[in-house]
Amino acid sequence: MTTPGSLDGDETVADGPASSGGRRSQRVTISDLARRLHISKASVSYALNDRPGVSEETRRRVLSLAEELGFHPNSAAVALSASRTRTIGIVIARDPALISTEAFYMHTLVGIEQYLNEVDSSLLLRLTGEHGEDLDVLRRWSRQGRVDGFILFDEHNDDQRVPLLKELGVPCVVVSSNAPDDGVGRLISSPEQTVTLLLDHLAELGHRDIAHVSGPFTFVHEQLRVKLLAEHAKRRGIRVTHLEGSYRYEDGAEMTRTVLARKKRPTALVLGNDLMAVAALRVAMDLGTAVPDELSIVAWDDSPLCELARPGITAVDQQTMERGRMAADLLFRIAAGESGLHWETPAGVLRVRDSSARANRTTPGRGPTRRLRPASP
Amino acid sequence: MTTPGSLDGDETVADGPASSGGRRSQRVTISDLARRLHISKASVSYALNDRPGVSEETRRRVLSLAEELGFHPNSAAVALSASRTRTIGIVIARDPALISTEAFYMHTLVGIEQYLNEVDSSLLLRLTGEHGEDLDVLRRWSRQGRVDGFILFDEHNDDQRVPLLKELGVPCVVVSSNAPDDGVGRLISSPEQTVTLLLDHLAELGHRDIAHVSGPFTFVHEQLRVKLLAEHAKRRGIRVTHLEGSYRYEDGAEMTRTVLARKKRPTALVLGNDLMAVAALRVAMDLGTAVPDELSIVAWDDSPLCELARPGITAVDQQTMERGRMAADLLFRIAAGESGLHWETPAGVLRVRDSSARANRTTPGRGPTRRLRPASP
DNA sequence: CTGAAAGCGCTTACAG
DNA sequence: CTGAAAGCGCTTACAG
Numbered sequence: 001m002t003t004p005g006s007l008d009g010d011e012t013v014a015d016g017p018a019s020s021g022g023r024r025s026q027r028v029t030i031s032d033l034a035r036r037l038h039i040s041k042a043s044v045s046y047a048l049n050d051r052p053g054v055s056e057e058t059r060r061r062v063l064s065l066a067e068e069l070g071f072h073p074n075s076a077a078v079a080l081s082a083s084r085t086r087t088i089g090i091v092i093a094r095d096p097a098l099i100s101t102e103a104f105y106m107h108t109l110v111g112i113e114q115y116l117n118e119v120d121s122s123l124l125l126r127l128t129g130e131h132g133e134d135l136d137v138l139r140r141w142s143r144q145g146r147v148d149g150f151i152l153f154d155e156h157n158d159d160q161r162v163p164l165l166k167e168l169g170v171p172c173v174v175v176s177s178n179a180p181d182d183g184v185g186r187l188i189s190s191p192e193q194t195v196t197l198l199l200d201h202l203a204e205l206g207h208r209d210i211a212h213v214s215g216p217f218t219f220v221h222e223q224l225r226v227k228l229l230a231e232h233a234k235r236r237g238i239r240v241t242h243l244e245g246s247y248r249y250e251d252g253a254e255m256t257r258t259v260l261a262r263k264k265r266p267t268a269l270v271l272g273n274d275l276m277a278v279a280a281l282r283v284a285m286d287l288g289t290a291v292p293d294e295l296s297i298v299a300w301d302d303s304p305l306c307e308l309a310r311p312g313i314t315a316v317d318q319q320t321m322e323r324g325r326m327a328a329d330l331l332f333r334i335a336a337g338e339s340g341l342h343w344e345t346p347a348g349v350l351r352v353r354d355s356s357a358r359a360n361r362t363t364p365g366r367g368p369t370r371r372l373r374p375a376s377p
Numbered sequence: 378m379t380t381p382g383s384l385d386g387d388e389t390v391a392d393g394p395a396s397s398g399g400r401r402s403q404r405v406t407i408s409d410l411a412r413r414l415h416i417s418k419a420s421v422s423y424a425l426n427d428r429p430g431v432s433e434e435t436r437r438r439v440l441s442l443a444e445e446l447g448f449h450p451n452s453a454a455v456a457l458s459a460s461r462t463r464t465i466g467i468v469i470a471r472d473p474a475l476i477s478t479e480a481f482y483m484h485t486l487v488g489i490e491q492y493l494n495e496v497d498s499s500l501l502l503r504l505t506g507e508h509g510e511d512l513d514v515l516r517r518w519s520r521q522g523r524v525d526g527f528i529l530f531d532e533h534n535d536d537q538r539v540p541l542l543k544e545l546g547v548p549c550v551v552v553s554s555n556a557p558d559d560g561v562g563r564l565i566s567s568p569e570q571t572v573t574l575l576l577d578h579l580a581e582l583g584h585r586d587i588a589h590v591s592g593p594f595t596f597v598h599e600q601l602r603v604k605l606l607a608e609h610a611k612r613r614g615i616r617v618t619h620l621e622g623s624y625r626y627e628d629g630a631e632m633t634r635t636v637l638a639r640k641k642r643p644t645a646l647v648l649g650n651d652l653m654a655v656a657a658l659r660v661a662m663d664l665g666t667a668v669p670d671e672l673s674i675v676a677w678d679d680s681p682l683c684e685l686a687r688p689g690i691t692a693v694d695q696q697t698m699e700r701g702r703m704a705a706d707l708l709f710r711i712a713a714g715e716s717g718l719h720w721e722t723p724a725g726v727l728r729v730r731d732s733s734a735r736a737n738r739t740t741p742g743r744g745p746t747r748r749l750r751p752a753s754p
Numbered sequence: 755c756t757g758a759a760a761g762c763g764c765t766t767a768c769a770g
Numbered sequence: 771c772t773g774a775a776a777g778c779g780c781t782t783a784c785a786g
């Protein structure tokens with residue numbers, strides 16, 4: 001440890017020419033700035049934080065010297081005295097294999113990062129397994145004072161996270177599909193909009209009998225999707241059967257086999273994510289079911305996988321990156337004490353590709369029959 | 378701000394039953410522990426950190442009370458006094474679109490996280506654009522004392538990061554393809570092993586004329602790949618032509634068109650990543666070139682994209698997750714003062730799929746000719 | 755083995 | 771507008 005007194009006046013400069021004094025660059029503190037300018041640490045602090053209490057003249061001198069010396073405030077000291085970490089926490093509790101497969105998370109992170117870059121803040125990330133360790137991490141990070149708040153994904157039944165964070169008094173934003181009035185921030189993207197998008201598309205193509213392979217029912221958003229899709233379809237006279245999947249490839253494949261084995265096959269398949277949609281496509285083709293001629297396939301979430309499949313898979317671009325941005329933005333406002341806790345995400349956009357087409361295209365093959373009937377009562 | 382004196386003896390307990398006292402849980406500090414146990418803060422600190430200076434009896438009482446009260450040390454205070462953040466930094470400077478497409482990063486992060494979970498540490502992540510902002514972030518985080526060290530990816534020509542971090546005196550590990558002796562930690566995975574894997578496979582299948590579409594030459598590992606692939610191929614009497622790609626789909630497609638337009642076509646294509654390999658597959662099929670009959674396609678990096686393509690794309694599983702784990706492990710050892718700075722990654726594994734097969738399978742189509750010649754002198 | 759004290763680098767009332 | 775001082779919650783020599 002060198003003593004502060006040994007500062008020799010030529011630290012490494014932030015962006016300027018390389019420093020002349022060799023060796024390891026030494027950390028510059030506000031005490032150094034104060035000493036050099038013959039003012040108090042308090043004045044330096046006021047100047048740096050753009051607060052009243054210093055003359056313009058002084059402020060300018062401080063900022064200029066700080067720039068020159070490449071001063072950056074020690075984040076631990078700031079956090080300790082001001083209880084502000086400029087860091088948000090994200091804890092994702094999913095099977096690692098799935099995390100890396102689904103572009104959703106990476107896209108969301110990119111969106112969040114875009115915002116963080118703008119406000120010079122950081123992301124503390126933790127990918128835990130699926131077994132409740134996430135609660136421990138939330139608790140620990142909160143108690144440790146590591147973050148200013150959290151962004152939560154994948155709300156599920158009996159989700160303990162919101163109650164926990166409320167008890168701990170830590171701000172959070174839930175990327176959510178509904179808006180319970182529990183006082184925490186919510187970035188809401190209602191499945192209703194996507195349901196409409198998908199049903200409009202399929203109805204227009206003449207589909208009146210579709211199957212829906214959802215993700216796990218334990219997720220709140222999946223429950224809503226299933227419910228809303230069923231309701232809206234019914235209203236339009238479209239029959240929907242539902243199967244619960246796991247987001248995994250194998251599951252999408254199996255469900256598709258199940259559906260295709262039925263006497264009365266649907267003409268279209270809606271899959272809860274991109275991986276299961278690709279699986280459906282493969283299985284259908286392997287079984288000799290032409291896509292889209294005999295079976296249309298659409299996915300709830302767009303991704304490169306949908307785009308690169310052949311035929312390309314029609315999917316809803318959920319604007320994931322923008323959602324990430326907004327979630328971060330919202331969290332910072334909440335952490336700063338703002339109210340207005342519920343925001344809505346921008347509308348999704350249907351990317352129409354070759355996997356969806358008119359129902360009842362008669363093609364050579366085990367010809368589909370018995371269609372166009374109204375849904376059973 | 379409530380005063381410490383107002384502690385009422387029934388904070389929220391870490392894992393136990395819900396606390397009885399209502400309201401917001403209040404933060405527990407070592408002062409609280411010390412007061413309750415009638416010992417000094419120092420003793421509490423020693424006990425918690427498993428250091429000499431306290432009796433076993435006292436240590437047990439401290440740990441027990443800490444557990445009971447759900448105590449977690451304030452990270453800022455620890456960082457400030459002990460200069461240890463339990464946090465590593467990663468700054469990725471790539472086009473966001475590419476970041477989310479390539480499973481590489483997400484896989485690596487998952488691996489790193491596995492390790493961090495074990496040692497209860499965290500990851501500070503920043504995804505910047507491609508324009509040198511990464512250096513600013515490294516400098517700022519270093520000066521701010523936010524991290525104990527960095528893991529660096531994608532070493533490129535004139536990379537300023539290692540010199541910068543050395544100057545700043547911050548530990549780092551470079552996930553690297555070579556081992557210059559610059560005194561920083563390196564997790565090395567030599568392309569030589571992958572080159573051998575790929576050439577063994579292709580040679581065995583009778584390919585004697587291949588094309589290699591690499592990633593950008595600015596990356597050190599791509600330069601090495603190109604060089605080593607050329608050398609080893611030559612030694613085996615295999616002809617290699619090289620084209621420089623960008624890792625993007627469009628580029629993979631264009632390069633493939635270029636190669637297929639040649640009079641003397643290669644019988645196999647090696648692509649620098651999964652996206653370009655998928656692109657190559659599409660283009661070949663669109664142009665009526667049968668894969669693998671007329672053209673074999675192999676990818677340097679495996680991913681779900683390769684696995685899910687049809688035909689599946691033969692690729693090298695680079696054990697990315699394990700690499701991430703090792704990088705984190707190495708960084709922590711370096712930060713702790715260990716030497717032995719260079720580690721090697723585990724060997725990659727070739728995943729043979731349907732996109733590669735024997736050269737010169739005569740099939741209907743624009744029959745390939747003029748093959749099996751030795752490489753031009 | 756234990757305690758009192760200084761110090762890490764900031765912020766923030768509180769006097770001048 | 772400016773400065774001296776206390777405090778954030780830890781760690782760490784240094785005496786007892």
